[in-house]
Amino acid sequence: MKPIPVDAASVDNDAKWAGLTRQQLESYWMPFSGNRGFRRDPRLIVSAEGCYYRSADGRQILDSLSGLWCASFGHGRPEIAEAIARSARELDYSPAFQHAHPGAVLLADRVRQLTPDGLDHVFFTNSGSESVDTALKMARAYWRLKGRPEKTRLIGRVRGYHGVNAGGTSVGGIVANRKHFGSLVEADHLSATLLPENRFSRGVPEYGAHLAEQLEELVNLHDASNIAAVIVEPMSGSAGVIVPPKGYLQRLRELCTRHDILLIFDEVLTGFGRIGAPFGATLFDVTPDIMTLAKNLTNGAAPMGAVVASGEIHDTFMNTDGPGYLPEFPHGYTYSAHPLACAAGLAAMEIFERERMAERAADMAPYFEQQVHGLKGLPHVADIRNLGMAAAIQMEPYPGEPARRPWEVAMKCWERGMYVRFAGDTLQLGPPFIIEREQVDTMCNLLADAITETA
Numbered sequence: 001m002k003p004i005p006v007d008a009a010s011v012d013n014d015a016k017w018a019g020l021t022r023q024q025l026e027s028y029w030m031p032f033s034g035n036r037g038f039r040r041d042p043r044l045i046v047s048a049e050g051c052y053y054r055s056a057d058g059r060q061i062l063d064s065l066s067g068l069w070c071a072s073f074g075h076g077r078p079e080i081a082e083a084i085a086r087s088a089r090e091l092d093y094s095p096a097f098q099h100a101h102p103g104a105v106l107l108a109d110r111v112r113q114l115t116p117d118g119l120d121h122v123f124f125t126n127s128g129s130e131s132v133d134t135a136l137k138m139a140r141a142y143w144r145l146k147g148r149p150e151k152t153r154l155i156g157r158v159r160g161y162h163g164v165n166a167g168g169t170s171v172g173g174i175v176a177n178r179k180h181f182g183s184l185v186e187a188d189h190l191s192a193t194l195l196p197e198n199r200f201s202r203g204v205p206e207y208g209a210h211l212a213e214q215l216e217e218l219v220n221l222h223d224a225s226n227i228a229a230v231i232v233e234p235m236s237g238s239a240g241v242i243v244p245p246k247g248y249l250q251r252l253r254e255l256c257t258r259h260d261i262l263l264i265f266d267e268v269l270t271g272f273g274r275i276g277a278p279f280g281a282t283l284f285d286v287t288p289d290i291m292t293l294a295k296n297l298t299n300g301a302a303p304m305g306a307v308v309a310s311g312e313i314h315d316t317f318m319n320t321d322g323p324g325y326l327p328e329f330p331h332g333y334t335y336s337a338h339p340l341a342c343a344a345g346l347a348a349m350e351i352f353e354r355e356r357m358a359e360r361a362a363d364m365a366p367y368f369e370q371q372v373h374g375l376k377g378l379p380h381v382a383d384i385r386n387l388g389m390a391a392a393i394q395m396e397p398y399p400g401e402p403a404r405r406p407w408e409v410a411m412k413c414w415e416r417g418m419y420v421r422f423a424g425d426t427l428q429l430g431p432p433f434i435i436e437r438e439q440v441d442t443m444c445n446l447l448a449d450a451i452t453e454t455a
């Protein structure tokens, strides 16, 4: 065992350290975090219920992002906790390869029923990133089975976020997430749909559908015979709620169909109600060939993702020659369709339907929009964008430091009792759909004070 230096072993008396030592904290290398800053001034969360967290120093903290856009039906749902506990007792683990358990089949069928017609076959993963990489591999393998192995090129979009695995990083378009890793998977990108003309738009911007035509340019460059798939989020979330202009996704669908290119909607964040409809595909009335899901699928209570494929894609795999005992798609994870995650998923889907979560998000959305846009005019607010129960406030950058101002605001909010996601030049809001009007008011008031005080 490594010796613990005397000074590092001393526990800070401050309650926010929850009795942990600095040494212990340094053992934990946190994801997507400023580890050095955190270790000086930790923000430890010890419990959650409804729209609130409790911090280690005993404060109630309003959760303005449903965790990371995932605990959207509210924290601490007892039905989900009980389902996970029951499964842990009855079936802790079951091999996902060549065997199945009923929970996996039932959840797949539930997801099939909930997703748009035509998306009929559900492949489970453990995260959004795995869903994306699974979908990209599925698209390439599909074309190979169709006798067109040269269709391999993948097209994403600037400012898109598709998780952090090799494929997702490559088709993703947030430079800070890409620049450290060299070349991974060959990919091209459409332009972001963030246009200066649309600043402070409420909901879907009217202008910008023409940006979908860029796909024609990429087809002219590479030829459609070399392109496997286009992947976009119906609404870019992690880059700061970039809402597609009216008609944009329809046009993209038309172009993909015309050129025999698969269209993948990454609905990891938008799936199950976030934008005031069950899916982006539903809201925009555009059905992709493949949809990726995660987050709300278990209400964040267990790691799980899913890829939902069209009948045509699924049947292409199933109609191959060869013995039935050989995998048609040699891909999957030890924890695909994990029994605990399936139990959480079934309980979460039950809540989603019974409590009409998408409608609930749609009902609160106009009030949320009105209050969030009330922050316009505060110092350094450069843009506000929203759709359903998602919103972002873009801040003017300090010279050379675009991420600093959102961080300063978020830290001020944390001191005052609210967790806010800061990423790039934006503050992001995506509260649980069970949020009440007064809590929306509190959220916006806290933000207004923090933005004003840090100006």
Ligand SMILES: Cc1ncc(COP(=O)(O)O)c(C=O)c1O
Residues within 6 Å of the ligand: 126, 127, 128, 129, 130, 132, 161, 162, 163, 164, 233, 237, 238, 266, 267, 268, 269, 294, 295
């Ligand atoms: C659209 C989208 N795709 C993929 C991911 C990655 O999901 P995960 O963090 O579960 O790997 C995210 C996460 O925010 C996302 O928003």
